[in-house]
Each structure stands twice: as structure tokens, then as C-alpha cells.
Amino acid sequence: MELNKTYLEKFGENVLKRRTELKLSYRQVAQKCDVDFSAISKIEKGQKSFEFQTIIELAKGLDIHPKALFDFPVEHMEK
Template sequence: MSYPDKINFLELFGNQIKTLRNEKKLSLRELAQLCDIDYSDISKIEKGKRNIQMTTIVELAKGLQVHPQELFNFKIEE
């Protein structure tokens, strides 16, 4: 199994956050209010421009009302 580089992984993770946010029909600002993260930071996370801490993962999961594991439920291209 091959693993993505750091940049690619951050982009895949960010895409998953954006997908979940859109499925919940939340704007960046709405999600930011639900998880106490600045909306500009969420935008950077979704674009793969921000490497985040474990506590941020918990906050995002709380705001999206999903188990933290769901945030990592994306396919890694081989």
C-alpha cells in the first residue's frame, strides 16, 4: 500500500470535511459557530492549507455531528 504525501493527505482530509459540511447543508460560518473554530480556519482546512491538532478534529466532528472516525473516511489513491 502506498501512502499519500503530507500535502495530498491534507487535501483529501479537507475534501472530506467539505463533503460532510455540504451534506449537512452548513455554511462555513454555521460550522464555525457549531465547533468554535474560526470560519477562515475551516476554509483553510478544507483547502488542505492547514495542518490541525487532535483537539480540532474533535471540534470538527462535534460541529458536524459525526464520530471523529468519519472525518477520515476517504479513499487514498494508490
């Protein structure tokens, strides 16, 4: 699996985990931030790349610090 894809999936898992902890739907998170609900679904599945501003908006909508969304193990690249 491509390394960037793995990171997108891990990030998405953290978004999903936080959203379910808060018992929020995609639409409810979207209402709290400037991210379309369909994009949130794709981000959670690791299917969508996104910009820095999206990370900030997601964190705002999930009432969490952006760095918490990056709290996952990092695989090392082989040379």
C-alpha cells in the first residue's frame, strides 16, 4: 500500500473515531465547520486528499486540536 494512502486512512480513522465519540452525523459536523458532508465521508475512508485549511475546519467541527487527528503510528520509509 502506498505510504500517503496509509496516512490518509489513519487520519480518516481518527476523524471517524472523534465524530462517533461526539455522536455526530456527517451533516452535523459539516454544519459546525466549512467542510462539505460528503467530503467528510471520503476523508474518513481515506479516499480524499485535502488542504491544510480542511484540517483546521475539521478540528473546529470536532472540537479537538488538529494535532490529535494526526495521533497515529508512522511507518518508516525504506531506502
